[in-house]
Amino acid sequence: MFRWLPEMVSTYGGDIDAMMYLIYYIVGAWFLLTCGAMLLFLILYRRREGRRATYIEGNSLREAAWILVPCLIVLVLDLWIDLRGGEVWAKVKRHAPPSDHRVQVTGKQFNWEILYPGPDGQFGTGDDLQLDNELHVPVNKVVWVVLKSKDVIHSFFLPHLRLKQDAVPGRAIEAWFKATKPGRYEIPCAELCGFGHSGMNGFLIVHPADEYERWVKEHWPSS
Ligand SMILES: [Cu+2]
The missing domain is CATH 1.10.287 (Helix Hairpins)
Structure with missing residues (x-):
């Protein structure tokens, strides 16, 4: 169905x-x-020849x-x-589970800015990495997303993970997910946010554990 x-x-x-x-x-x-x-x-009760309407008192x-x-x-x-x-x-x-994996996702007309905190786990430090429209996560791990917006209301939508959460200017809204299958999944914006809304689309890349390790090593060689 x-x-x-x-x-x-x-x-x-x-x-x-x-x-x-x-x-x-x-x-x-x-x-x-x-x-x-x-x-x-x-x-x-359709009209039929010879049948009279019934008088109903109620x-x-x-x-x-x-x-x-x-x-x-x-x-x-x-x-x-x-x-x-x-x-x-x-x-x-x-009963959301805790996790060490945190990313910050900022919606802006018309992109998702994904900020990775780097090995120190802190946002706003020197080892942060920002990628447009690419959210890399390991499979079978809880990932927390901090959602922000730079301009108007956007909606962070992961249809394959059944997660949809608004990103509202001036607020930091948290959401979490745990992907169960490696692959590449769309992150469309699900809130009409301007003329480029229909093209606002990122990708969630779910890596198997070893591949994720390699991705981390690639971006933070000293970690
Ligand atoms: Cu949008």
């Missing part, structure tokens, strides 16, 4: 997809039920039940979505 979603390569991506399935099937079932009932009534309780019962079912299903959503939210936001 979800073939149009990109491949999922993060630890919490499955939970996000499960939420989408849940909402999709609940809303889909209601849609079919409502359309089905409407179609059925259209056919059952029974307020029975009529109200047609509204109240579906409302109650919708409410219960809604609470189910909230409950499941709360669990996923807690997993992603409240």
Whole structure:
């Protein structure tokens, strides 16, 4: 059913997809039920030769039940979505794992500036490295991203990892992910940010452990 979603390569991506399935099937079932009932009534009670319209005096309780019962079912299903959503939210936001891997990503019209802290792990020191649109990370390691913006609101989107977070001017917003498969994945901007928005696209390069070591050695030979 979800073939149009990109491949999922993060630890919490499955939970996000499960939420989408849940909402999709609940809303889909209601849609079919409502359309089905409407179609059925259209056919059952259509105008026919010789059949007179019925005079209905009205029974307020029975009529109200047609509204109240579906409302109650919708409410219960809604609470189910909230409950499941709360669990996923807690997993992603409240019980976020710590990590030594930190990068700073700054959105600007129309690029992602990726700042690596270097071997000392501190931003704003001499061994920092800045690359445009290239986020290199090791596979199976938790990576924290500090999101900033130089101009307008951008949205840092890793569709394959099911992560999307706004980058807001004046704020440093943190997000994390753990990629589970080496590869090259897109980082589009998901917030209309100006005339070059559609071309604002970076790449997340997930390296196997040894390849990541080599990449680090290449950029910080003395480390
Ligand atoms: Cu943008």
